[in-house]
Structure formats: C-alpha cells, structure tokens
Amino acid sequence: QKExxxxxxxxxxxxxxxxxxxxxxxxxxxxxxxxxxQYSGKSPELIMFIYSNGDKEDGRFTAQLNKASQYVSLxxxxxxPSDSATYLCAVNMDMDSNYQLIWGAGTKLIxxx
Amino acid sequence: xxxxxxxPRHLVMGMxxxxxxKCEQHLGHNAMYWYKQSAKKPLExxxxxxxxxxxxxxxxxSRFSPECPNSSHLFLHLHTLQPEDSALYLxxxxxxxxxxxxxxxxxxxxLSIL
Numbered sequence: 001q002k003e004x005x006x007x008x009x010x011x012x013x014x015x016x017x018x019x020x021x022x023x024x025x026x027x028x029x030x031x032x033x034x035x036x037x038q039y040s041g042k043s044p045e046l047i048m049f050i051y052s053n054g055d056k057e058d059g060r061f062t063a064q065l066n067k068a069s070q071y072v073s074l075x076x077x078x079x080x081p082s083d084s085a086t087y088l089c090a091v092n093m094d095m096d097s098n099y100q101l102i103w104g105a106g107t108k109l110i111x112x113x
Numbered sequence: 114x115x116x117x118x119x120x121p122r123h124l125v126m127g128m129x130x131x132x133x134x135k136c137e138q139h140l141g142h143n144a145m146y147w148y149k150q151s152a153k154k155p156l157e158x159x160x161x162x163x164x165x166x167x168x169x170x171x172x173x174x175s176r177f178s179p180e181c182p183n184s185s186h187l188f189l190h191l192h193t194l195q196p197e198d199s200a201l202y203l204x205x206x207x208x209x210x211x212x213x214x215x216x217x218x219x220x221x222x223x224l225s226i227l
Contacts, residue, residue, distance in 0.1 A: 008153070032212045043203055043218040044156075051213065088156070092212040098169055099212045103155040 002027050002093045006104035015113050019076040023089030023104055026070070033065055033072045036088040038106065044088055048074070079111045116140040117219035119204050125225045126194065134189040134222045136204030142217075144210040145187040147179060148203040150221070156203070162187060163210040191224075199226045 003026045013019040021035075032051050036044035050056045050063040050072065062075040072091070076083055086106040093102045117138045126132050138145065147159040161169035162181040176198075178190040187204055201223050205216040 004155070034215055043220045046215050046217065049213075049215050090156075099210075100158055100161075100169065101216065105153060105155045 002095065002102055004089055004091050004102050004104040006087075006089050006107045008105060009108040010110050011107055012110045012112060013079050015079060015081060015111055017079055019079045019083065019109055019111070021074040021076075021087050021089075021107050021109065022071060023073065023091075024071045025089075025091040025093070025102070027091070027093040027102075028067070028070060030067075030070075030091045030093050032092040033063070034090040034101070035061075035063060035072075035074045036090065038086045038088055040085075047087075076109075081111045081113050084109060084111045117204060117206055117217055119202075119219035119222050121222060122220065123223045123225075125227060126191070127227050128194060128196075130194075131190070131192040133191065134202055134204075134224075136187040136189075136219055138185055138187075138204075138206040138217075138219075140206055140208075140217060142206035142208050143184045144207045144214070145181060145184070146205040146207075146216060147187065147189050148205065150201040150203055159189075161210060168210065194224075194226045196226050199224055 005024045034049045035047045038044045048063045050065045056063045060077045064073045088106045089104040090101045144163045149157045159173045160179040180188040201221045203221045204219045207214040207216045
C-alpha cells in the first residue's frame with residue numbers, strides 16, 4: 001500500500017514561532033516531494049517542492065528531505081496568523097509503471113495571535 | 114486571476130440528473146487532472162490527460178466520464194450520481210506529467226447530490 005502519512009492536527013503555534021510540519025511516505029523510490037497550502041474553502045496552492053536530500057529554503061519556508069528515513073518536513077519561521085491553513089504533503093510514487101502524486105490528508109495549522 | 118478556471122463553483126443535482134464540470138487552464142500546460150476531495154481524506158486522483166490522451170483512470174465508476182477536447186480544456190460529465198459522490202472536485206494542470214512537474218489547481222466545484 002503506497003501511502004503518505006501526516007498528523008491531522010490541529011497544530012497550534014504562537015505567532016512569531018516556528019511551525020514544524022512532518023510527512024512520512026512508504027515508497028523508498030520516490031523522487032519528488034511537494035508541499036501545498038489549502039485555506040478553508042479554497043484549492044491547494046503550491047508552496048515548495050524538493051527533490052534532493054537536505055534543506056531547501058524559500059523566504060520563511062524551509063523544506064527538509066531525508067530519503068533514508070522516508071520523511072519530508074516543512075518549517076515555517078516567524079509564523080503569521082495568515083499561515084493558518086491545512087498543509088498537504090504530496091509525493092510522487094510509482095503506481096504500476098505510472099508515476100502519480102500520492103497525497104496525505106493534511107495537517108491543520110493554527111497560528112495564535 | 115487563477116491560471117486554472119473551473120465552472121460552476123457550486124452544483125446541486127439530483128441522482129437522476131446529467132451535468133458537466135468544466136476546467137480551463139491558461140498556463141500553457143499539456144497535462145490535466147481531475148481529483149476528488151472529501152472531508153478529512155487525501156485527494157483522490159480520478160483521471161489524467163497528457164497531450165489530450167487519457168493516461169490514467171483510477172478505477173473511477175462509469176458514472177463519471179472525462180473529456181479533453183484540447184490541451185486547455187477538460188470536462189467531467191456526470192450522470193446518475195450517488196450521495197457518496199458529494200465532494201469538492203478539483204482540476205489541476207502541469208507542464209508535462211513527469212515526476213518533477215508541480216501541479217496547479219483551480220478553485221474547484223463543490224458538488225452536492227440530493
């Protein structure tokens with residue numbers, strides 16, 4: 001069973017702190033990893049993608065990938081109330097010789113002013 | 114303005130009705146996708162079109178019928194749906210369907226089956 005697992009939350013973080021979101025995946029051969037943000041009633045919006053082990057930074061966001069341990073994380077520095085949303089992790093996996101994005105159910109993040 | 118436009122935004126239909134969902138992308142992409150999103154569940158991939166050819170059909174019931182007349186337009190035709198089909202239906206597009214191509218989503222159609 002090819003799966004992407006996320007803690008559903010809610011994860012509550014004070015404004016200005018670092019929010020840490022985690023995702024584990026089942027397919028060791030996965031090569032690409034994506035983080036999306038979804039506000040209530042809206043569609044998923046791409047935040048970051050990462051392909052190589054290590055860290056990738058973009059503004060207040062840092063994606064971290066550890067292929068050996070099969071996890072990917074998203075750090076949000078200086079959290080703002082506008083960061084309150086559900087964060088979806090998506091991983092490309094080989095599904096019967098076709099690659100598909102497999103999605104986690106999302107982690108709900110609440111930033112408290 | 115979003116690069117992927119979906120209409121209608123909301124749809125309420127009876128189980129015996131026939132309706133269609135429309136998606137149009139303005140990003141110059143050549144792959145398009147239909148997803149179903151139910152509350153507290155992961156996105157479920159329904160169909161993938163690459164260069165207007167269907168390349169994936171994830172065991173979706175035949176009451177859902179996709180159509181891709183060109184690389185910018187995608188339709189989902191609906192008939193004799195069931196209450197469990199009530200969900201948010203999302204269209205996405207990407208530049209190619211390879212593993213490194215991020216997908217960009219429309220705002221979705223909220224479908225309610227009476």
